[in-house]
Amino acid sequence: MNWAPYKKGFKAFLQLEKSLSAHSVEAYLRDIDKLTNYLESNEESLSPADISLQHLQSFMQCIGEMEMAPTSQARIISGIKSFFKYCLLEQICTVNPTTLLPSPKTRRKLPDVLSFEISCLYLDVGFIRVIGKGDKERLIPIGADAIKFIKIYKDTIRIHQSPAKNCEDILFLNNRGKGLSRVMIFYIIKDLILKSGIKKSISPHSFRHSFATHLVEGGADLRAVQEMLGHESITTTEIYTHINREYLRDTLDRFHPAFKK
Numbered sequence: 001m002n003w004a005p006y007k008k009g010f011k012a013f014l015q016l017e018k019s020l021s022a023h024s025v026e027a028y029l030r031d032i033d034k035l036t037n038y039l040e041s042n043e044e045s046l047s048p049a050d051i052s053l054q055h056l057q058s059f060m061q062c063i064g065e066m067e068m069a070p071t072s073q074a075r076i077i078s079g080i081k082s083f084f085k086y087c088l089l090e091q092i093c094t095v096n097p098t099t100l101l102p103s104p105k106t107r108r109k110l111p112d113v114l115s116f117e118i119s120c121l122y123l124d125v126g127f128i129r130v131i132g133k134g135d136k137e138r139l140i141p142i143g144a145d146a147i148k149f150i151k152i153y154k155d156t157i158r159i160h161q162s163p164a165k166n167c168e169d170i171l172f173l174n175n176r177g178k179g180l181s182r183v184m185i186f187y188i189i190k191d192l193i194l195k196s197g198i199k200k201s202i203s204p205h206s207f208r209h210s211f212a213t214h215l216v217e218g219g220a221d222l223r224a225v226q227e228m229l230g231h232e233s234i235t236t237t238e239i240y241t242h243i244n245r246e247y248l249r250d251t252l253d254r255f256h257p258a259f260k261k
Helices: 004-017 022-041 053-065 070-089 144-156 182-196 204-217 222-229 239-255
Strands: 127-131 137-141
Touching (some): 004 022, 004 070, 022 053, 022 070, 053 070, 137 222, 182 204, 204 222
Antiparallel strands (some): 127 137
16 A cells, blocks of 8 residues: 555645644654554555554554663654544544554653653643752743643654653753753744844843833833842842833823923
8 A cells, every 4th residue: 555645745734734843744754654664564555544443553562562662652653643633634534543542651750860741841830940040940930822832842843852861851952852052042043033034133131131121111010020030139120120211201202292302
C-alpha cells in the first residue's frame, strides 16, 4: 500500500494548519514511517482506513521489544495519534483507531532530574515560577494567550524534543536539547522584530520595561509591580512613576485647554 499521498497531505497539514517547525514536522513523519515500515515488514497492505487498534497494539509491542525508552514510545504514539486525527479531518478514516491506544508508563524521575511536566508551570491557575537575580524565586501571573501558546508548544513541539542531561525540566530547548542562551533569545527577538516591521531598537529587557511602564501608566499599585519585577526596594520601581508623570503631563498639555501653550 502506497502511503506517500497520505504522508504528503499530513506534512502539508502540519506545516500550514499547525505551523510547526521543519524539525517538528520531520519528527512526526518519522513516527509514521516507523508504522508503515512495520506494516511492510509484516506484509500488511493496509490503508490508514484499514488500520485497527489491534494493528497499532501489535506495532507498539514490536517497538517495546526493541527496548526503546518509554518516553520515546510515548513520542511515537503522539505522532501516530496526530496523524489519525488528520485522517479524520480529511475523511480518510471514519474511525480513529488510536482512541483507546494507551501510552507507556514513564518512570518518575528523582527530584534532581525533574519530570517532563515542567515543574515551574502552574497553568491551571495562570502562574509561572521564575528564578531571578541571586537565585530568588517568585511567582509571576501570565495571561490567557501565553498559557494557550505554551500548551501548544508543549503538546506539539516540546514532546518531540529529547532534552540533554539535566535539561529535562527546561521548557524551551535548542536543537541540542539544552536551554536557550541569552544570546539566542536576543537573536530570536531581533529576527521577529525585523519580520514584524517594527523600527524601534528592541531587546529582551524592552519587554520587561514596557510591562512595568504599562502597568504604572494604567494605575497599578507600585507594591504589586515591585513584586512582579522582583525589586527589593520600592524606590527601584518608582523610576516608572517618573515615566507615568511625564505621560500625564504630556496628556494634559496636549488635550486640556488650561494647559495648552
